[in-house]
Amino acid sequence: MSGVRLAPWRRHEFALLGLLALTFVVMSLLSRDFLTVRNMVSMPRFFVEPGLIALAMTFVILTGGIDLSVGSIMALSAVVLGLVWGGRDWSAAPGLGVGLAVGAALLTGAGAGLLNGVLITRLGIPPLMVTLATMAAYRGIAVGLSHAEPVSDFPPGLLALGNSYVRVSQGVEVPSQLFVFAALAVVAGVLLWRTTLGRHVYAVGHNETAARYAGINAGAVKLGIYTASGLIAALAAVIAVARVATAKADAGTGMELLVITACVFGGIDIYGGRGTILGAVLGVLIINAVGNGLHLADVGSEMRMVVTGILLIVAVILGQLGRRGRGADSAE
């Protein structure tokens, strides 16, 4: 990361690790089912989808933007997946059918993200307004296309993506989607931490004009990031469809809130320019552990909504205090 190099124990990520441990302690006190091998092993089934989206959202927020449409892109991609698969009889070639359906879903997501990016970079509309509008629009199209009807009967090949386990050692099996997440997290982390693209992302987030004058094509960087955000949301949708074996227009409801909460919790500065992939991943783990623990402790979904909202707000307030502590400008 840019800026002053802090001693390891003063870094934000270190505090997050402590917080994660604390969450585990509290949650295992709340529910005896929390700290069991079974629960630990099944956890990735639930954090991989927000986790994937958080990887892209980190880039988005680092450039000073936000993407509120990720949940709706998930819905739209899921619906497209269902329509392509359920639209005709693929029994002759189920592999081709799944391939086409997944491809169409991913293309849809990338296209939706690209449209966001075009509106933001070419027309200069603030990301907040663009993605607020497309959040409504994409969900509406998803509902309209599917008439709110679910599609199921997916072949086992696809379902495996969300429900199979890989044995890593005696008695420990890991959900296969965890490997997708781990691979992409490493890619995202290296991109941001070690490459010119990463440096350009931070530069754009700190001062877009200066970045442009330095010859960085800020528009292209952002266009790419929003497109990737859409593509990743579609990938999350495919995994979600595989996991619940149903493609429906309510997929990804509330996802934007969860992911933004996780990113902000992970120390991504909501005003852009500061934050790491490691932080975002830790943020996702913490938010997921809290949700999972509360669920096991029989706290209802409505109270979990309340807790998520409170966590988001508390995280941003803490982040603000951190900014002030670093003496950063308290600009808008």
Next chain:
Amino acid sequence: MSRALAPVLKIHGVSKAFPGVRALSAVDLDVRGGEIHALVGENGAGKSTLVKILSGLYAPDAGEIRLADRTIAHFDPHAAGQLGIAVVHQHLGLFPSLTGLENLFAGDLPTTRGRVDWRRMAVEARALLADLGLELDLRRPVGELSVAERQQIQIARALRRESQVLILDEPTAALGDRESEALFALLQRLRQQGLAIVYISHRLQEVFRLADRITVLRDGAKVATVAATEVDRAQVVGMMVGREVADQIRPRGREPGPVLLQVHDLHVDGAVRGVSLDLRAGEIVGVAGLAGSGREELVRALSGMVRARDGRLVEPGGPARSPSPETARRLGLAYVPGDRVGQSVVTGMNVRENVTLSVLRELSTLGFPRHGDEDTLSRQMVADLDVRAASIEQPLSTLSGGNQQKIAVARRLAETPRVLILEEPTQGVDIAARSAIHEIVRKLADRGVGVLLVSSDLPELLALSDRVAVMREGRVAATFPAAEATAEAVMQAALRVDDGVGADRGTGVSEAVRARRLPMREAVLAGVLVALSVALAVRDPAFASAGNLVGILMNCSYLAICAAGMTAVIVAGGIDVSIGAMLATVCMLLGLMLEAGLPVPIACLCALIVAMAMGALNGTLSTWLRVPAIVATLGTRSIWRGLAMKLTGGDWITELPPSFERIGDGRLLGLPLPLLIAGVALLATAAVLGHTRLGRALYAVGDDRSAAQAAGLRPRRTQFAAFAGLGLLVGLASILYAATNPPIQPNAAPTLEMMAITAVMVGGTNIFGGSGSILGTLLGVLVLGVIANGLTLAKVDDFWAQALQGALILAAVMADILRRRWRRGGAAR
């Protein structure tokens, strides 16, 4: 006036420290009535800090401020204004969307019985302008005025309240020469009237022309106060830097090399009209010209940041083309913009990252920067340009302005350019750094780099340039070789030969922009509404039935109330996406209270109070706790919705007393009650926004937050009030909603925030805050209502309504942005 020559403002022992920096130490200063007292010093000498203390933006750590023999204990911008200290800030603190008239009075609008008294304002303003000898059109939004006119508004505003002290911070920084002359004349008149004037400037020529006494600051301490007649320029400069420095004239006589850059007939819309220019290796060509002469647009076009028309950049021996940032870079053209912090350096990154930013690709293997090469290059640049930094890992924000500027140059040098375009390279840089930067420029030229130097600083231009090209009205008016380039000759060429009228308004460009006036947004919207309704009525006569029309209005009533509140929040620069969930929660509470047998009026009152408290929580989070409004309300949206479900465990509330349902179907004066309530709420909101101090403060805060603060308004309190007001209106809407849409459900109004925001956007409210009207919002609501009704009548699938809504928001925002671009005429930034 009898205040002449008596000390008006006395400062004794004022100190101020920031973490790690001692900005002011025990500074004394006295300013007399009827004098112009200049405050000079290098950057970081403490001038700005002193101004901020005097204007009440900073509280001093120690010391005493006495105004007319009264000690002032503690004051904020508001109090400073009241006490008669008026400040014209460097970055003009005006509200671009508000009219000149409102700008004059911003911060304390005169009121009669709580209502803003526009007529009294107009009368007072006319008298004030006549007094100052200024002619200004006060009905125009200030954003459409020229820089000089805006500054006149600022001075008039500063002097409106019987001020005793006028403080001007770098007032000529953005002015052309003629405009500066007008300012000097005004200041001299004010001095004769007995005003005490504190004049802060880097430009010593101006200081010596105007000032009676000069106070020099250095490193936060006062060096001396001297009478202007008793010292000369060199002595003052000596006091500023602690030694005597003068601009060295460049030894000339070296032969320039081959042509590196040839500009042929370059045009930029409205600003540059056919410029041809060539630059040779080892040559420094200065570009002079007043503000608005097309100078800035020329360099932006050369660097590819502004689209040039008809222009060609001729690569010697190569093809000619219209430059883009990529071609400019490939041709070896490097541009260092004048606005250092805004456009040039990235203060959040360190020295190394800044130096290598534009060449990072060349320093990378397969997209991975090579650390060793980065370090080597950065170290070399830091050494070459004598940058004072502890290490190449030092964050740029901790370097001084001069060193930041050297880094900005270093980045461009890292590209090993053949042509370097420097814009205002020493603006806001202290004298020592200035001569260091001059030395760097000379060395570069000696090495064979062609330098195009754009500067408002005439001595600098004359000292460095081999040739000076003077721009006027988008053309090169004259070119002088170094020997013939004198200050007088250059100024003559930069000014119009036929000193005609209106020259001080800049070029014809701004006038062309002004000529385009647009019809009122509301009229257009009303037209759209009528056209839409007629089209629907023709298609389906059922649309035009009285029952259907009233039905549309009834369906719109709760939305209209919420949208009115949303208008206030967005005008003030906020947004609230929690109102749908808020409405659901309030409805559930209301239902529970009614179920419990609470009397209807009391239950309604409780609902209003709760809703207002919820709005107040949103307001608290987004103002005092600095959570961005969208994030804060995204969080509370989740909280409210969870609470709404929790209240009954998700059950509906069906049993409502008939007396409550009468709110929904009752009539008063022959009108349905919901319509009446909505009408009254909208009128009240419109009255508050348009004619109360709070309402106008919302516009001011949304338009320019820091200007609002400097004008003595309280941005946080104002924005908080908008959020609380929205809460109250959502409470009112909840009552209507519960009464007209039984049973009450915890998942009520899932898209209310989207509909309200859409209506506000369609109604023409600026998404960035600062402008908008309740009438526009009402029309927006009606357009949405008519469209929804039309879709229902046409039996369009309900599912598509949401998609349409998103599209509408986008269309409205796009229209708004395009409209504003068109208004600015597409030229310049």
